Amino acid sequence: MQEKGRLIVISGPSGAGKSTVVFKAIRDRQDFCFSTSVTTRAPRPGEVDGREYFFIDRERYDQMVLQDELLEHAEYVSNGYGTPRFFVEQKLSEGMNVVLDIEIQGARQVREKMPEAVLVFVIPPSMEELRRRLVGRGTDSPEAIEGRLLRAREEYAEADFYDYLIVNDDADEAAADFSAIVRAEHLRAQDRLYLLK
């Protein structure tokens, strides 16, 4: 029996280090992939359909929304973006774990449409540390940094529906946390009752 993969949603404030944690955890692993989104925006030079995004027109996008073919979707700068259910289901059925890096609103939609998804929220050890990291990146103005910190606070207040909470103090430890979560989720008895037959 081919065991199904898990859909793993990962969220957290900008600067928490989500990507680092996930990349450390899944590097050298053949059983993980990232979800590929659909978008109505035009491909940029070098972007390949099915790699960066599935590029679709607005008509198809609206149809996917209406027919519940997207696990979550949102509009940014007049373009639609979404996570196609067919892609995720296909990968899961192949035994791949699918990682989906999205914001809280998207995670809430996924929870509703695919309750068995595993929701992981990554936070920095403190707001002071988050500020230090954002300053250290050197990409944001002081005002933008204050905005991000405010946004992080707002996110925290909404994040109580996640399944797991990782504090990214040390990235290796946080990656080990992530790996342990995925490993444990694969051991859930409710999905393995066939082993007791």
Next chain:
Amino acid sequence: MQEKGRLIVISGPSGAGKSTVVFKAIRDRQDFCFSTSVTTRAPRPGEVDGREYFFIDRERYDQMVLQDELLEHAEYVSNGYGTPRFFVEQKLSEGMNVVLDIEIQGARQVREKMPEAVLVFVIPPSMEELRRRLVGRGTDSPEAIEGRLLRAREEYAEADFYDYLIVNDDADEAAADFSAIVRAEHLRAQDRLYLLK
């Protein structure tokens, strides 16, 4: 904030290798202990009160049962055995994970009295392998082995309320499964919401 430990109940058929898996997983770990049971049976030479068991008289035992001071209890050969809630709660509050190696009936009682306990069921890769292991131990008669296999089948049929199912094919992998489960359980968001304050 001192994080509480987890009560981890481990069960599985005789010959599945539960003890080996747990010992491999928790050796060198200071944050694990085994639960110490109460019993009405007399101490044997060399047994120390509070180490092998807490030795208590029948009156005290019956009182503990009546006052719901035992997380689970059972009678064997006219003696009462049980897991004292005070001991477990004390260790958990010190941040220790408490491991409780008991049978399914006891696990069911624990689930009821302490729903947050983590229930892990360990099985061998197959009944054929279980038979091989029991024969290899050389401690049971052929009849006793058939009895154990029958009992294992019965246990499987009742084990659907466990949280996790570990297949002990390779003991190191199974120990890593056990460790991942405990690590993931410590990351559950519902127990860490204070981190979002």
